Amino acid sequence: MIASLVVTLDRCHSDLHRTMDEIASLPGVEVPGPEGLQYRIPILIDSSCPDVLEERTRQLQQIPGVAFVDVVFVHFEDESGEIPGAPSERPTCHEL
Amino acid sequence: MKFRELRLKGQLAMSFDSEPMDAAFDRRQFIRASAMAAAAAVAGITGPALPILGDESLTGVNWEKAPCRFCGTGCHVQVGVQGGKVVAVAGDRNAEVNKGLLCVKGYHVGAALYGKDRLRKPLLRDGNSYREISWETAISTIADRIQAAPDRFAFYGSGQWTIPEGYAVQKFMKGGLSNNHIDPNARLCMASAVTGFLATYGVDEPAGCYDDLDACDVLIMWGNNPAEMHPVLFSRVIDRRSRGENVLLIDIGTRRTRTTEACQHYLEMKGHGDLAIANGIAHLLIKNGTWSRKFVDQFCSFKAPDDANPNLHGKAITFEDYKALLEPYTPEHVEALSGVSADKIRMLADLFGNPSLKITSLWCMGMNQHTRGTAINSMVHGIHLLSGHFGSPGNAPTSLTGQPSACGTVREVGTLSHALPGGMVVTDAQNRAKAEELWRLPPGRIQETPGHHTVKMWESFCTPTDKGGDISTIWVQVTNPGQTLPNLNKLFNPKGDNKAGLEDKFLIVSDVYPTATTRLADLILPSAMWVEKNGMVGNSERRTQQWFRMVDPPGEARDDCWQTIAVARELFNRGVEGMKDRDGQFLFDIKNGDGAPVPIWEWEHYYDTNVDEHLFEEYRQFTRFKHKDLAPYGEYVKARGLRWPVVESDGQWQETRFRFAEGFDPYVAEGKEIQFYHSSTHDDRAQIWFHPWIAPAELPDNDYPFMLSTGRVLEHWHTGSMTRRIPELSRAMPGAYAEMHPDDAAVYRLRNADRIRVESRRGSLIIPVWIDGRGKPPKGTLFIPFFDETLLVNDLTLDAVDPFSKQPDYKKAAVRISKVPS
Structure with a gap:
């Protein structure tokens, strides 16, 4: 799956540079926007494991200084043609 | 890593310094670039980027527009289809609602189509199991049940019905079977918003729109958690802060949520505390002399409940009566009733008393799922009216909905037990006559007595026939009452109890997956969902939206609208008089360009024509009665939705952002400034209501603390x-x-x-x-x-x-x- 998101920063947060560093340090997360402090940051997540997208989104939301995370684009690249009905039927993702 | 612009076939894309930008730019890289370009554009770093998504020759993906399947916000998505399957979703940059954004559920709106337990065949209960049957048998079985007891048949629908789906059932029931037992799940989520609007303005649905979120100085959320339930709207406000704007956010709630974390003030109240808070604000506005005398004198009247004759429109009172009724609601008394401190009540009153601030109120289930829901809805409107915070961008009391077409289908098409399309009601003889005329029915076909509302419908269904249970068959479409009805042990579960004496009852469920409702169904019908069918919906801000079918449904799943029309046709073929109009023609007669009927009741011919367009154009005629005008179908094909009333001006179809306000609403007469042209008092005035604080229906006690x-x-x-x-x-x-x-x-x-x-x-x-x-x-x-x-x-x-x-x-x-x- 390939997804892009926009992370909105809390302008009042005391250390937004640290916030941006934390965002960039998340595994599988690419922050290819222009350098320098922005308050809306485009993010790319590219993973063969759909769970990574979900998990990274949650982690982004929890970083101090992040006000909101919005989804913009999702490409499923699904090969099975069908998703399992029950979570237990899906293999565990080792990227998490 | 830095990004840089890339032009492919003349369209803007984006690449990364670390990646090649030549002919070897493979498909995956292209998708990555598209994803990044879309996000960068939304973040305001580059210009419009979505045209790149349209280049099927590069990605093999064909993109079309549709509103999201989930909540009532009405976000538009770009849906990517490849090989007959939805493979990608992107926020639609051209959509005013979401401006390219989606919430976390947007990750999965496409995947929701592909659960492996999708229902694929009609299933008929056979003891404790089901057997597959043909569609012909299924349609015939339903027709048998209806013919056996047409007045004991009920239809239970949904705010997820598309507009044409709801309209077809509405016509089938009220115009065809002369049966008003049709009600939707929206009764459970926004019926009190409807009655609040009707009691205040004489007509349903918000005057404001989402643009208010871009303009308000203060946003008050009354028992509402938009950070989780309407995230894209909340993000819109948070984005304003990220750009350095000052927006004061106030959360009035019964528990801390993610919304609370973003708010400057959290006012924690007890259940029904909102009634006291609203009265406390009004009390202080009057006591402090900060109410808007000009707005009230020109545009408002006062109302209170008529205890001797309880009714939605109550009794008229004077300003002095209103003031006296509010007298007990001092900040300290309100604190005792609500749990919110007197200082916070004063803060709210000071905000409403400041005419230079623009204030928007938002609410959803907290105020609607409330045994005094009509009252609290009316009271919040009343505070805005009393203080003059109404009718200009940023000043609005706005209810949100939870389903994609709670407004478009339930409230506008009127799929409620008392309603007719276009805001009309069955109890009004003139309204019935208008509907009969547009439907070409013989006079008197539509019954004047409202049918059973949701709770009564299911109570009747779960009561043995010989004990007064007068509903014997319910057909459920696009909803899951086995999980959402309250008090399930009374209103649903008895259907599964062999000793409940309900053997003659029959439950039909059309759905896409097995649910808590199909568990007890006698007949299960597999339905098409979202982009497997054509559709139109209406969101929380009066915006009507349209999409086309993009992929096939699985197995034998078929459109809900087709299911309804097929049953109607079966009854017509059996000679049931109600399925004919006054000229003997089938109720859903559609002719092609040569004037020949299109047999839309046969699945293989259903898409020979655009049934949605035919039904919508017929329905559209109703929308003019209450100034909820809709544009021709083709206008919605071109747009990302239009907010009604949509009127033609100089050859263009113009939407309306703010109702009742001169300069915005085409139905406000010149020089009127504000005109409530459907006023229940017929004087262009809105009603400011007093309602007393009343305790919840059930309170904790020693046994249930x-x-x-x-x-x-x-x-x-x-x-x-x-x-x-x-x-x-x-x-x-x-x-x-x-x-x-x-x-x-x-x-x-x-x-x-x-x-x-x-x-x-x-x-x-x-x-x-x-x-x-x-x-x-x-x-x-x-x-x-x-x-x-x-x-x-x-x-x-x-x-x-x-x-x-x-x-x-x-x-x-x-x-x-x-x-x-x-």
């Missing part, structure tokens, strides 16, 4: 019938839980994940505890979400309803708890 509230979670949409089949969402939020305050947990010696038995006077449930979880309920309260069909919190909830809207209260039930030994 906790107050239980129910609601939704970010990961799952409503009953989870779609989102629980998506592994990522299911893993993120696998099951329901009881949120509890740490002090209460300590008393019961509970730790996280310990199991407790929660009991009300109506049922019980064993469920794990979540202490200090995502939401933080105050001491003495519990919160349990309703998405989990294995842990049905509605076994516990009350079926007490608001006296006017007939909407139940899911937010206040007295319960007790006990620890379950591990």
